[in-house]
Amino acid sequence: MGTVTFHHVHKSYKGEAQASVKDFHLEINDGEFLVLVGPSGCGKSTTLRMLAGLEEITSGDIFIDHRLINYVSPKNRDIAMVFQNYSLYPNLSVYGNISLGLKLRKMAKHEIELKVNRVARILEISHLLDKLPHQLSGGQKQRVALGRAIVREPKVFLMDEPLSNLDAKLRAQTRAEIIRMHERMKTTIVYVTHDQVEAMTMGTRIVVMKSGEIQQVSTPQEVYDYPNNLFVAGFIGTPQMNFVSGSVTFKDGRYYFENNRWKLPLPAGCFDALARTSSNLRHIVLGLRPEHVQLEAEQKAEKAEWMIPAQVEMKELMGPDTYVSVRIGSLSSAERAVKTAESYTFTLRADPHTPVQVGDHVLIQLLLNKAHLFDGETGHNIARKGEEPAWE
Known part of the structure; x- marks a missing residue:
């Protein structure tokens, strides 16, 4: 199970007059692909970072599988995060980058090999396992970052603008790979983007945010056809x-x-x-x-x-x-x-x-x-x- 619950979560930074996230209240279903979308500064990345444990919650509660995680360290939340900038270790091969988390868990060598090879086949990077990061293209690096997250088999994947550094063609290709990965694995994904095309094509539900507040939560088609307000109507659609x-x-x-x-x-x-x-x-x-x-x-x-x-x-x-x-x-x-x-x-x-x-x-x-x-x-x-x- 990979359900996530935000219960009236707020986030305020010291010295700021307005809260960055205001009364964020949402239930994310097991296996759902939920996309947080909105303009820069709307609070979507802050919300994701609170779920990851990288930001403290000012008030409210967050649960994963009905377990309160407000005070649980990031490494014990059973999540995996994919960042915008890949964060690969330059001195490790693709195999080394993907397998590092499993080695730190002291998993058996043969089991690590099975898991890494399985993930490499899913992402079509088996031929790159001996390469170093500087020998890879941007799209290949992003797939390695995805592989490092997938191999851990977490309850929840968190993705923060993972495609923003790619050109248009690679974005489309990697977007399709993430969708296929989700269809195969049925794992809960919480995905942050400012790109409405990504939101509309990838999410089973999307959350439109503005100024730290939820404006609408629904399927992409519902948001497009029946926007709740002027902001959603103007933001969604090109x-x-x-x-x-x-x-x-x-x-x-x-x-x-x-x-x-x-x-x-x-x-x-x-x-x-x-x-x-x-x-x-x-x-x-x-x-x-x-x-x-x-x-x-x-x-x-x-x-x-x-x-x-x-x-x-x-x-x-x-x-x-x-x-x-x-x-x-x-x-x-x-x-x-x-x-x-x-x-x-x-x-x-x-x-x-x-x-x-x-x-x-x-x-x-x-x-x-x-x-x-x-x-x-x-x-x-x-x-x-x-x-x-x-x-x-």
Whole structure:
């Protein structure tokens, strides 16, 4: 078993006004691949280091398999940690680096050999066992560091930004190796990264953090489709979600999102959530993912509902996709003078062969049945307060 429990854990450093980790409360299941993700300084590495025993806990409790470990030394916690900088011994071979922990445990030589060879086969580094670290590439060094952790067969693996020193190709390869390793071994992994691609592709669950606090804990798809708040919506997803400020009004049995430029009829699927909310509907932020904004390359005499004129500002070719940034509502000189209207930049995902060019006038359609409405004061997702999404 490799369950981990954080029970209202706090971490404050002397001289700092704000706590680095605030009321971190979480249950990690046996065999789970849990990813802590967030921007630099959000407390994710501090949380991992408290679990490892490398940082003292200010308050709260941490358990591994229901055993309180607050005062247990790191070497007795039955964990293995993989760092960003590999931390290999330069004078030891790959075999020596992987086997060192087992030798310190005074394990029998033949047993050490069996374990090292098994791990080397899993990570495909059997041909490197006689090499020294300076003879290895970055990806090979990272696999050796993983092997050194795996061979100990701990209850929990802790990984702190293990791929950040690798180039894009090696990151993708090593990411796949870690996923395969987890599928084979079914060991609990707690993984820290600032890279949302790693979080979304590797984790069975992800924990999004900001300023030392948990913002959302869920599966990657759930976090992407139903973010709890504005921060999660903007942090998860590339390109990020498009946001527009405005208010929600009710007229003739229908809700509308409006500002100085728009009055958009909202779909009936969101009416119940809006009727129940205690949020101030005068301060609302509408959010739409780039894939939920569609492009029409030619102006149409008769515009469909929710069709909005725009001008192409930028076009990024990304292989299978093209990202197009459009300016909605470029202000005329008269509008600028009296500030009667606003302009917005929207990014949308389009077909790679989309013929539009920078400067073209186009129409965009907002798929409002996929939109999110956030409380402009608290940031909470109005349609995500219950367990079930309220939009569809």
